[in-house]
Amino acid sequence: MISSYNLSHLGELEAEAIYVIREVAAQFENPVLMFSGGKDSITICHLARKAFHPAKIPFSFLHVDTGHNFPETIEFRDKLVKEVGVHLIIASVQDTIDSGKVSEEKGPNASRNALQTTTLLEAIEKHKFDAAIGGARRDEEKARAKERFFSHRDEFGQWDPKNQRAELWSLFNGRKNAGEHFRIFPLSNWTEMDVWQYMLQEKLDTPSIYFSHKRKVLKRNGILLAASEFIAVRDNEIVEEKIVRFRTIGDMTCTGAIESSASSIEEVIEEVASARSTERGGRLDDQRTEAAMEDRKKEGYF
């Protein structure tokens, strides 16, 4: 299927992402890599290591911490950061709340998901980051499908999707005025399947919650949420133990689990290939309205 001077799709996607990451290092003075501990940021971290090998990754990592994370993710994050030898900056949503800049959402579906935007923009301003590399992929969500590799943000951190810069060939234009910044998405052309395949090929380690495990869950709006101190159980909701895994890792208050027995990357791949719903179908944050992602992104969300 592949002629001798042809890369496989994973090879081509890897080469493209490495090129983008190297462009960031060349075009910006103070870039940062947004790291959540999820599979996409693990993949980016690996690609960044490849891009500068045998030198170290020349930028810090930034984690926007809602305080409602899965403990397994945090444990994994700390282990990886130590192994790679990068500096980790933690921007805390709790701090933003305590400073009075945002207030906690109320009601049973309260989530700190949207509050992250303020914390992220504050961190970008405080540390004077001029580029933030993220793991968002165009296949995840319809507003993300419109993203450029180099995505301009104005001095308020806003995205203007109707008036984006033309992005031609692989000539990325990162020019900007003081106070503006760029969001960079090296995995733009990857799908959920590509990421898993790549992790299999590269033998990358992941947080254990991507694989099947026993967990106490409750069903809300058709989504299985992990029972935790951050979720107020309503009278009609039943907490029960199920064999589940997570397809995406976000805040515990909005990330849904799926019932699954997939316990290895190979099994996850088989499951993804026959999946009947999208990866973010289990995200309460996207379900709030049809344009939930677009609206958050315009304000400066990931």
Added chain:
Amino acid sequence: MKETNGIDSKTYMNLEILRFTTVGSVDDGKSTLIGRLLYDSKSIFDDQYDAIKKSSEQKGESTVNLALLTDGLRAEREQGITIDVAYRYFATPKRKFIIADTPGHVQYTRNMVTGASSARLAIILIDARKGVVEQTCRHSFIASLLKIPHMVVCINKMDLVDWDQDTFESIKMHFKAFASKLEIADLRFVPISALKGDNIVNRSKNMDWFDGPTLMYLLETIHIGSDLNHVDCRFPVQAVIRPQSTEHHDYRGYAGKVAGGVFKAGDEVMILPSGFTSTISSIDSYDGEIKEAFAPMSITIRLEDEIDISRGDMIVRVNNVPHISQDIELMICWLSEKPMSLNGKYGVKHTTKEARCIIKDIRYKVNVNNLHRIEDDKNVGLNDIARISIRTTQPFFFDKYSRNRTTGSVILIDEGTNETVGAGMII
């Protein structure tokens, strides 16, 4: 909706990628076609389908509007048009596909250029009731200008012309007459109905007079292996890797993405602009040394001699050197509402090199409908295509765009707004 489509952890590891773009006039059914491709190849998920079904019902539409799958912005859904490029992904057991769904409206032509610049195949949609219209000509011309090697003309809405063969043949003839003035390496025609699904994935029962391949068959089988240049060795240096650690104290590598040709350890190379020669001592990657590096691989090259090399330089073979000049002739597609300024200065980017340039001459504009040269009106505005010459502040190392899409392309940047205002192809 989605059954397993024959992809598993073994077959999927080694697919080719085909990047294609869909272009056509407003309402020719581009978004519907993409929706159909995704739907019939079982790449639409239940929750996506349910969401667009709900939206279609709310809008009072009688059938599920597959176009809603690709219109990702609120404004697009409200107006029922595509404003910006949307990227879609699907895979079959044969290939992985990246679709750039581009807008049809004239004012969004710049976004079409964006989507088309990385495509290896273009699907041109024509409404069977309307035939070849101005936008068809403009888009086909841009696609040929951007040297998209394969073009598939889909004559859509055949269901609305009673599946009539004569209509298909007459549009085909009309298009061929126009296309004879373009440089299109590989041109195909398929009569389809995106709405009903005829000749998309499944062969049409309504058009048994058509014995050519379906659109999906073309997408899965068109030979794309030879689209990249593996002859002229071109390696634009992106960054210099200096680890500054005791373990790799003397390491000095040149990182970049191969733009053409095949590089091997032991090759004699020349560095531009200095003209110094050296030998490749190794080609490195995180996973170890690489025997042969070719486009589009991202690699790191080490040389036997210590030479001053920095970002923007280019490593080439001694006996195959690109053009080196400060004067460059371009076909340019103008992307800004602010017209091009003759003798104006712009930022210019070419491979990893950045400089300034001045517009020396606007030679002519192109009338995209008949491809005639316009020499008496040299006001180049939004969406205009023109032949110009520029002079750069330092020499560029380039090839003709027709020879190499990477070393033959530039962008112009407005130094006031930082916007990308021009897409240039070197002649």
